[in-house]
Amino acid sequence: MAGPLTGIKVVELGSIGPVPLCGMILADLGAEVIRVDRVNPPPDLWSPPDPGGELLNRGRRSIGLDLRSEAGQEVARRLIGGADVLIEGLRPGVVERLGLGPKEMLERNPGLVFGRMTGWGQDGPYSAEAGHDINYLAVSGTLALFGRRGEPPIQPINFVADFGGGGMLLAVGVLAALLERGISGNGQVVDAAMVDGAALLATMFHGYLQAGVHRPERGTNIGDSGSPFYNVYATADDRYVAVGAIEPPFYAALLEVMGLDSADLPEQMDRERWPEMKETFAARFRTRTRDEWVARAEGRNACLSPVLEFAETAADPHLRARQTFVERGGYRQPAPAPRFERTPGGIAGDAPAAGAHSAEVLAAAGYSEAEVAELRAAGVVGFVD
Numbered sequence: 001m002a003g004p005l006t007g008i009k010v011v012e013l014g015s016i017g018p019v020p021l022c023g024m025i026l027a028d029l030g031a032e033v034i035r036v037d038r039v040n041p042p043p044d045l046w047s048p049p050d051p052g053g054e055l056l057n058r059g060r061r062s063i064g065l066d067l068r069s070e071a072g073q074e075v076a077r078r079l080i081g082g083a084d085v086l087i088e089g090l091r092p093g094v095v096e097r098l099g100l101g102p103k104e105m106l107e108r109n110p111g112l113v114f115g116r117m118t119g120w121g122q123d124g125p126y127s128a129e130a131g132h133d134i135n136y137l138a139v140s141g142t143l144a145l146f147g148r149r150g151e152p153p154i155q156p157i158n159f160v161a162d163f164g165g166g167g168m169l170l171a172v173g174v175l176a177a178l179l180e181r182g183i184s185g186n187g188q189v190v191d192a193a194m195v196d197g198a199a200l201l202a203t204m205f206h207g208y209l210q211a212g213v214h215r216p217e218r219g220t221n222i223g224d225s226g227s228p229f230y231n232v233y234a235t236a237d238d239r240y241v242a243v244g245a246i247e248p249p250f251y252a253a254l255l256e257v258m259g260l261d262s263a264d265l266p267e268q269m270d271r272e273r274w275p276e277m278k279e280t281f282a283a284r285f286r287t288r289t290r291d292e293w294v295a296r297a298e299g300r301n302a303c304l305s306p307v308l309e310f311a312e313t314a315a316d317p318h319l320r321a322r323q324t325f326v327e328r329g330g331y332r333q334p335a336p337a338p339r340f341e342r343t344p345g346g347i348a349g350d351a352p353a354a355g356a357h358s359a360e361v362l363a364a365a366g367y368s369e370a371e372v373a374e375l376r377a378a379g380v381v382g383f384v385d
């Protein structure tokens with residue numbers, strides 16, 4: 001594998017959620033990523049019992065390290081001192097207390113890109129408070145966009161703040177800082193906050209709301225379940241189809257697939273009659289199975305798709321043709337994205353157990369066998385035997 005980030009060395013301080021996503025992206029793109037895990041890490045509510053099932057951790061080498069000890073901190077400083085990038089997701093002030101903060105590490109390694117991931121940011125009244133995806137969505141105003149008319153907001157599973165506004169945005173920041181370093185020769189701190197990212201992802205709707213083209217009441221707009229032509233409908237077999245026929249030609253094709261005549265319906269953009277139209281569409285979709293509707297829509301640009309469960313995606317012809325999913329280590333998982341013409345990335349390895357590569361990581365950092373044995377005996381470094 002020779003991805004576009006080949007030659008870039010990354011140290012990732014182990015955490016859950018957005019930082020592992022960022023580390024996975026960088027590893028998939030060819031970076032060498034060393035994950036610093038705890039020695040004998042406790043189980044958490046999210047992690048599967050098999051480390052290989054923690055797919056966000058793929059492509060790394062892992063060293064188990066006790067960062068509470070001075071010796072463990074010195075190992076971390078040595079690793080970070082030889083890296084291009086550090087990514088961490090600890091609360092503000094924690095890495096500083098460990099002696100691994102930006103001041104110390106940029107003095108030791110002036111070209112270091114120091115990527116920081118938090119929920120609320122490194123400063124501000126909430127910076128020290130706990131939170132999760134739903135909290136950052138709520139305060140950013142983004143959560144209020146999700147849900148049906150007359151119902152409470154509904155939280156999307158933690159893609160928006162954690163992964164889209166968090167891990168993905170941290171990866172963008174790291175890559176931008178690496179590009180700038182190529183000009184200035186200097187590293188810098190990247191402060192990525194999930195609350196900022198959640199707000200950023202909703203930029204279009206901030207404009208639309210202020211311009212009056214998106215209504216404040218959720219569930220009354222084109223894309224938020226308000227319209228009949230951009231919605232999800234149950235079929236005769238209690239499965240679902242998704243329709244997204246916004247533009248008039250696609251809407252006309254959808255009506256043709258459904259066997260409806262536009263002359264018998266209100267105008268497409270008559271918002272006041274959308275509830276009535278949704279009832280008509282829902283009744284019609286209940287007359288056939290999901291796959292029957294998909295077959296009727298094939299090749300007609302009706303913007304109608306089956307709502308596939310995860311297990312069903314293996315049989316989808318488009319996903320198979322593009323190899324969107326790959327099998328590795330006994331797990332079916334999304335392939336690296338995006339794709340590169342000359343320098344394709346790839347999955348460098350399965351998700352490791354914590355400390356699976358401690359010996360080789362220490363050896364690569366210049367530790368002798370005797371020093372490794374001493375660190376192990378002291379419990380500073382964890383190993384998987």
